[in-house]
Amino acid sequence: MGFVLPAELATRLRAARSIGVITGAGISAESGIPTYRGKGGIYDDPEQGDRTIEALSAPTLRTDPDRAWQAIAKIAGAASGAQPNAAHHALVEIERKVERFVLLTQNVDGFHAAAGTRNLIDIHGDTFKLLCMKCGRRGDLSREPDIEPCIQTIVATGKAPRCECGGTIRPDVVFFGEMLPEAKVQRLHDEFYHRVPDVVISVGTSNMFPYIVQPVLIAAQQGRLTVEINPEETEISGYVAYHLKAKAGEALTAIAAAL
Numbered sequence: 001m002g003f004v005l006p007a008e009l010a011t012r013l014r015a016a017r018s019i020g021v022i023t024g025a026g027i028s029a030e031s032g033i034p035t036y037r038g039k040g041g042i043y044d045d046p047e048q049g050d051r052t053i054e055a056l057s058a059p060t061l062r063t064d065p066d067r068a069w070q071a072i073a074k075i076a077g078a079a080s081g082a083q084p085n086a087a088h089h090a091l092v093e094i095e096r097k098v099e100r101f102v103l104l105t106q107n108v109d110g111f112h113a114a115a116g117t118r119n120l121i122d123i124h125g126d127t128f129k130l131l132c133m134k135c136g137r138r139g140d141l142s143r144e145p146d147i148e149p150c151i152q153t154i155v156a157t158g159k160a161p162r163c164e165c166g167g168t169i170r171p172d173v174v175f176f177g178e179m180l181p182e183a184k185v186q187r188l189h190d191e192f193y194h195r196v197p198d199v200v201i202s203v204g205t206s207n208m209f210p211y212i213v214q215p216v217l218i219a220a221q222q223g224r225l226t227v228e229i230n231p232e233e234t235e236i237s238g239y240v241a242y243h244l245k246a247k248a249g250e251a252l253t254a255i256a257a258a259l
């Protein structure tokens with residue numbers, strides 16, 4: 001038998017007028033994308049993991065963009081042949097069914113936008129969106145091999161893409177040591193702190209960052225319904241009303257069906 005939502009949770013979800021969702025790498029695991037932490041994750045091997053974190057840092061991007069891009073290419077390369085899964089699609093259906101919906105994601109794979117989520121705060125950016133560090137021109141990293149700059153060329157050559165102006169192109173994502181984009185932080189505060197949603201659901205994240213944990217804790221403190229979807233325990237598991245130890249796809253499909 002498939003996943004069954006607790007009856008009381010289904011009833012409480014149906015009464016909700018606003019839902020806020022927070023996602024991490026676990027939601028894309030069923031699309032075949034490796035997570036960051038845990039077995040088989042990008043940071044899994046201690047030595048290699050630390051090197052990846054160093055490569056994905058602001059100083060490396062400045063001094064050795066080829067090295068930074070080799071690490072980015074691994075992440076973007078995994079996402080380039082993959083598709084959004086049942087969990088991403090269920091969130092689009094949930095957005096259609098409630099009066100107010102907001103989705104805060106840490107993921108840079110672009111799957112929530114591709115699936116059709118409208119009110120999206122991609123707080124860490126999107127690897128497939130590009131920005132020239134010299135002239136500021138914006139563009140897209142192509143998933144197609146015949147459109148430049150494409151992920152396949154970067155994987156093959158290990159070279160950072162260059163802009164027509166000669167500048168180095170970077171992905172529009174937050175690197176280690178960089179500030180979060182102010183406008184997105186402002187939206188996060190507005191959607192999760194000033195107008196606390198009736199329900200806050202955290203999905204597939206190891207909850208490493210305070211700005212990911214806080215919206216859940218504030219909702220719990222204010223008596224809102226809080227749900228975590230994660231097969232493992234995390235820092236927030238003891239604070240949420242329901243910890244669904246399930247995969248994102250099955251749990252979110254059940255929630256969308258219950259609304």
Ligand code: OAD
Pocket residue numbers: 023024025026027029030035036037038041106107124174175176203204205206207208229230231232234246247248249
């Ligand atoms: P992590 O890799 O740290 O955590 C993934 C979580 O997903 C774990 O808690 C898993 O138990 C859970 N998980 C795995 N498969 C799942 C499934 N099918 N359904 C539900 N949950 C599942 O990923 P994040 O928490 O997203 O930052 O990592 C946060 C940030 O750390 C990333 O955005 C990235 C990284 O450094 C930047 O790139 C700035």
